[in-house]
Amino acid sequence: MIWQFMIQCVVSFAAVVAVAILFHGPKREWAACGLTGMVGWAVYWLAVQGGVSVVTASLLGALALALLSRVLAVVRRCPVTVFLTGGIFPLVPGAGIYYTVYAFIMGDNARALAKGVETLKIAGAIALGIVLVLALPKQMFGMLSAHGQQGPKPES
Amino acid sequence: MSQQDILEFTLEAGRVLLANGGEIFRVQDTMQRIAHSYGAENFHVYVLTNGLFASLKGDEGAFSGEVRSVNVTNIHLKRIVAVNELSRAIERGGVPLEEAFARLRAIETMPGWPAWLRVLACGVGAAGFAYLYGGTPLDALAALLAGFALEPLRMFLARRGTNRFIENLLSSAFVAAVSVAVVQLMNLAGAACSIDKVIIGGIIALVPGIALTNGVRDIAGCDYLSGTIRGIEALLIGVAIALGVGFVLGLSAAVPGVIAV
Numbered sequence: 001m002i003w004q005f006m007i008q009c010v011v012s013f014a015a016v017v018a019v020a021i022l023f024h025g026p027k028r029e030w031a032a033c034g035l036t037g038m039v040g041w042a043v044y045w046l047a048v049q050g051g052v053s054v055v056t057a058s059l060l061g062a063l064a065l066a067l068l069s070r071v072l073a074v075v076r077r078c079p080v081t082v083f084l085t086g087g088i089f090p091l092v093p094g095a096g097i098y099y100t101v102y103a104f105i106m107g108d109n110a111r112a113l114a115k116g117v118e119t120l121k122i123a124g125a126i127a128l129g130i131v132l133v134l135a136l137p138k139q140m141f142g143m144l145s146a147h148g149q150q151g152p153k154p155e156s
Numbered sequence: 157m158s159q160q161d162i163l164e165f166t167l168e169a170g171r172v173l174l175a176n177g178g179e180i181f182r183v184q185d186t187m188q189r190i191a192h193s194y195g196a197e198n199f200h201v202y203v204l205t206n207g208l209f210a211s212l213k214g215d216e217g218a219f220s221g222e223v224r225s226v227n228v229t230n231i232h233l234k235r236i237v238a239v240n241e242l243s244r245a246i247e248r249g250g251v252p253l254e255e256a257f258a259r260l261r262a263i264e265t266m267p268g269w270p271a272w273l274r275v276l277a278c279g280v281g282a283a284g285f286a287y288l289y290g291g292t293p294l295d296a297l298a299a300l301l302a303g304f305a306l307e308p309l310r311m312f313l314a315r316r317g318t319n320r321f322i323e324n325l326l327s328s329a330f331v332a333a334v335s336v337a338v339v340q341l342m343n344l345a346g347a348a349c350s351i352d353k354v355i356i357g358g359i360i361a362l363v364p365g366i367a368l369t370n371g372v373r374d375i376a377g378c379d380y381l382s383g384t385i386r387g388i389e390a391l392l393i394g395v396a397i398a399l400g401v402g403f404v405l406g407l408s409a410a411v412p413g414v415i416a417v
Binding site: 014015017018020022023024026029077081085089090093094095097100101104105119123131134135 | 178182236274366398
């Protein structure tokens with residue numbers, strides 16, 4: 001279990017860094033992007049292992065990921081988009097889209113509908129998680145920047 | 157430094173942000189900060205997903221207004237970060253408008269990561285997600301190949317300025333076809349692979365994660381119209397992926413001898 005968890009963490013970190021590169025993320029934020037995505041996925045994974053539904057787990061994952069993104073945005077003095085963009089990918093229901101189509105093609109309409117609705121629910125859960133965290137007042141994160149006034153040096 | 161130049165620069169900065177994937181609130185906020193830093197009073201701006209409108213009251217009391225349209229958004233995080241840094245520098249003061257223009261031009265033409273790195277990233281990403289979604293290391297290997305194949309096609313389609321719906325339709329069909337072929341070959345070679353995990357990994361570079369996130373953020377910022385536009389985009393991309401993958405799956409199910417998908 002603990003080994004499995006470690007592997008999940010390492011793989012999600014690498015996968016999210018790959019996404020960050022795909023969208024031209026700055027090199028100095030690669031590790032932070034990977035960390036955000038890893039935490040989001042780790043929360044999701046642990047929740048699913050603990051028997052929580054996929055939709056609720058997605059909400060929890062999105063909450064954790066958005067919270068960390070906001071903290072990092074202040075600490076690294078960098079737009080929150082940079083961390084959110086890559087980090088969200090492990091949670092986005094790519095699998096849901098696939099299984100919906102698959103059931104549809106196979107003529108299993110009931111399953112296609114169920115999977116389609118679940119996919120939309122997951123998307124909604126992610127959306128809700130992000131909205132909730134983004135609605136938190138700026139002041140809550142303000143104190144984090146007090147000792148990081150200078151921020152990281154910009155790279156070329 | 158005329159009022160007209162301030163308006164011009166503010167709009168251009170907003171346009172660069174918007175075209176590279178900034179969300180509405182950030183674009184508006186940045187433009188207001190820049191205009192304010194250059195001492196512009198009475199600056200008003202309205203931003204939509206695909207356009208910017210701004211007006212500024214000139215020295216003689218006359219208003220001047222300008223409009224920019226942004227037809228295509230290509231996510232480029234480095235440029236967003238750079239515009240953010242530029243606007244912070246302007247706020248601190250000491251960046252003459254001319255220099256700001258020059259820096260903005262440099263940001264606009266700032267290169268992305270080289271093609272080989274993106275192809276590598278696309279493969280690694282596909283492999284990683286195939287594994288995370290319950291695939292075996294062999295599935296991840298097959299997805300790696302599918303990812304390698306996908307990125308060059310995406311770059312080609314993006315260069316041609318292909319319509320986003322068609323781009324995702326073709327890309328997902330292609331990734332599904334490559335996946336079916338790779339899995340078929342691996343199974344023939346005696347290495348059991350599951351097609352679903354491979355395709356799920358492969359399409360990860362296409363899934364509308366950013367449209368979804370930005371749409372949500374626009375709605376969180378009360379930019380309901382822009383949020384709706386992004387939401388529809390996310391839905392359409394999802395449908396395009398579904399159609400592309402579905403087409404190939406349906407086709408391969410109909411061909412005798414191809415593994416049951």
